[in-house]
Amino acid sequence: MTVPFLDLRPAYLELQEQIDESIRRVLESGCLILGEEVEQFEQEFAGYCGARYCVGVGNGLDALTLILKSFGIGAGDEVIVPSNTYIATWLAVSAVGATPVPVEPDERTHNLNPSLIEAAITPRTRAIIVVHLYGQPADMDQINTVAVSRGLRVIEDAAQAHGARYQGRRVGALADAAGFSFYPSKNLGALGDGGAVVTNDEKVAQDVRLQRNYGARSKYYNETKGSNSRLDEIQAAILRAKLRKLDEWNDRRKRLASFYCDALAGTQNLRLPFVPAWADPVWHLFVVGHPKRDELQAHLQTSGIGTLIHYPCPPHLQTAYSELGYTQGSLPVAERLAGQVLSLPIGPHVSENQTYEVVARLATFLDS
Numbered sequence: 001m002t003v004p005f006l007d008l009r010p011a012y013l014e015l016q017e018q019i020d021e022s023i024r025r026v027l028e029s030g031c032l033i034l035g036e037e038v039e040q041f042e043q044e045f046a047g048y049c050g051a052r053y054c055v056g057v058g059n060g061l062d063a064l065t066l067i068l069k070s071f072g073i074g075a076g077d078e079v080i081v082p083s084n085t086y087i088a089t090w091l092a093v094s095a096v097g098a099t100p101v102p103v104e105p106d107e108r109t110h111n112l113n114p115s116l117i118e119a120a121i122t123p124r125t126r127a128i129i130v131v132h133l134y135g136q137p138a139d140m141d142q143i144n145t146v147a148v149s150r151g152l153r154v155i156e157d158a159a160q161a162h163g164a165r166y167q168g169r170r171v172g173a174l175a176d177a178a179g180f181s182f183y184p185s186k187n188l189g190a191l192g193d194g195g196a197v198v199t200n201d202e203k204v205a206q207d208v209r210l211q212r213n214y215g216a217r218s219k220y221y222n223e224t225k226g227s228n229s230r231l232d233e234i235q236a237a238i239l240r241a242k243l244r245k246l247d248e249w250n251d252r253r254k255r256l257a258s259f260y261c262d263a264l265a266g267t268q269n270l271r272l273p274f275v276p277a278w279a280d281p282v283w284h285l286f287v288v289g290h291p292k293r294d295e296l297q298a299h300l301q302t303s304g305i306g307t308l309i310h311y312p313c314p315p316h317l318q319t320a321y322s323e324l325g326y327t328q329g330s331l332p333v334a335e336r337l338a339g340q341v342l343s344l345p346i347g348p349h350v351s352e353n354q355t356y357e358v359v360a361r362l363a364t365f366l367d368s
Helices: 009-014 016-029 036-049 060-070 088-095 114-120 140-150 202-212 233-243 246-264 293-302 319-324 332-338 352-366
Strands: 053-057 078-082 099-103 125-131 153-157 177-181 195-199 216-218 286-289 341-344
Touching: 009 016, 016 036, 016 233, 036 053, 036 195, 036 233, 053 060, 053 202, 060 088, 060 153, 060 177, 060 195, 060 202, 078 088, 088 099, 088 125, 099 114, 099 319, 114 140, 125 140, 140 153, 195 202, 202 216, 246 286, 246 352, 293 341, 293 352
Parallel strands: 078 099, 078 125, 125 153, 153 177
Antiparallel strands: 053 195, 177 195, 286 341
């Protein structure tokens, strides 16, 4: 049996009638940009997150960038970011002219280590971007406590965590603002690019609405130098249909993650995900660690099991950030994780039989 890492077709097939109807509804309306579907989705997703406002934008990177702009962060400022994250988190900081300052993760959760933030703060620090990596919330109370004491803004990068809960509260309403991605592979994914800013701050919401549409509230009357970053009507309509299934699909992910954890418990040299008592993750990814990761991945690939590495090269070692002067060994925890992590197949349409096959193929490597 082959097990692909990701297959997006079953999600469409399960909701084909609703998705097709959503697209038809938009096409018949004749309104394709910033219409009723976007407005309805914004209200529904804000309510889902337990927040007051949601503003649909073009993608997750734009969501983070527009939040930073709304806070007035720019050249000469510093923003604390995780060293262990996808590069988009850093790129948002660079997009506004500020400097990303990396802080190492907790090696158990792979999320930003709150105890290391204070040492990274300088007089130029303006904000902290917290990533809920792999769909597991970061320790927000500790991070917010540090931020409040130092007068810093906190931004959630929730691109992988739609529906995750921290101490019973959904991500998206745990800080000053949150950026979401609706890239097709996400737990809540569009059929193309899409993103959103979620916040309880009316001023931030108003500013992002202005900035996403060329800096104009009324057509041809531009109040500021904005950008073009709009969630389109078709994607919003599709997201509305999928949002109604999100909790059910997340529950399916949780059942598969529980099976993996039980079946692989005690396996020699295989590091399983650690979930703190206060976290309710949505398992966007199921990430294990192994000192011979590349050999393990090759073995699984030969056995027909698809895997991916999230992420093989941390941002500080990317050529894109060579000007910051980091070298191998600068951020050892992120580098160690990058050399060991491996993502196994998981998703609402991965079958139990497929997970049995993954575990069986893992065992033939781990027991050898």
